[in-house]
Amino acid sequence: MSYFKNNNNSLFFSFIFVLNLALVTSSSLTPKPSLFTPGYLVDIVDALPNGSPPLKLRCQGKNHDLGDRTLNVSEEYSFMFKAQYSGGTLYFCHFYWNGKDKVFDVFNDNISSGCGSLAAFLSQCYWKVQDDGFYFAGRQDAQFEKRYSW
Incomplete structure (x- = not known):
C-alpha cells in the first residue's frame, strides 16, 4: 500500500515540477534563446x-x-x-x-x-x-x- 502512495506522490511532484518549468520558461522575464530567431x-x-x-x-x-x-x-x-x-x-x-x-x-x-x-x-x-x-x-x-x- 505504501508503494502506491509514494509513487503517486512522485508523480504529483514531477507534474508540479514540469508545470513550474513550463511557466518559468514562458515568462517574458526569462531570456529566450535567439539562435533561430529571425x-x-x-x-x-x-x-x-x-x-x-x-x-x-x-x-x-x-x-x-x-x-x-x-x-x-x-x-x-x-x-x-x-x-x-x-x-x-x-x-x-x-x-x-x-x-x-x-x-x-x-x-x-x-x-x-x-x-x-x-x-x-x-x-x-x-x-x-x-x-x-x-x-x-x-x-x-x-x-x-x-x-x-x-
Whole structure:
C-alpha cells in the first residue's frame, strides 16, 4: 500500500515540477534563446529632392538608442537586429526635415510580415523618405507603398 502512495506522490511532484518549468520558461522575464530567431535589416534611404536640406533622424528600440543620424539626398542608413523570440520587437524613428517632423514604427510584429527575405533567417524592411511622405517595401527593388505623410 505504501508503494502506491509514494509513487503517486512522485508523480504529483514531477507534474508540479514540469508545470513550474513550463511557466518559468514562458515568462517574458526569462531570456529566450535567439539562435533561430529571425534577423532583420532595416534600411532607410533619403529620396528627397536634390538640393533639399538634410534629413535628420533618431531611431530607438526598447533597449537600444541608435543615436542621431543625418542623411543627405540618396544616402542610406541601415541597422540590423534579432527579433525577440516571443514577439514584440519594436523599433521606431523620429524624422526631421525642412521644418517638419514625424514619428512612427519602422519595425514591429505587423511590419515584419511585409519584409522581404534576404537569406535564411534574415529579412529586409526598406523605407524610402520622400517630400510627400514615407514609403515601405520588403526590398529595395520591390513596389513601394506609401504608409505615412509628413
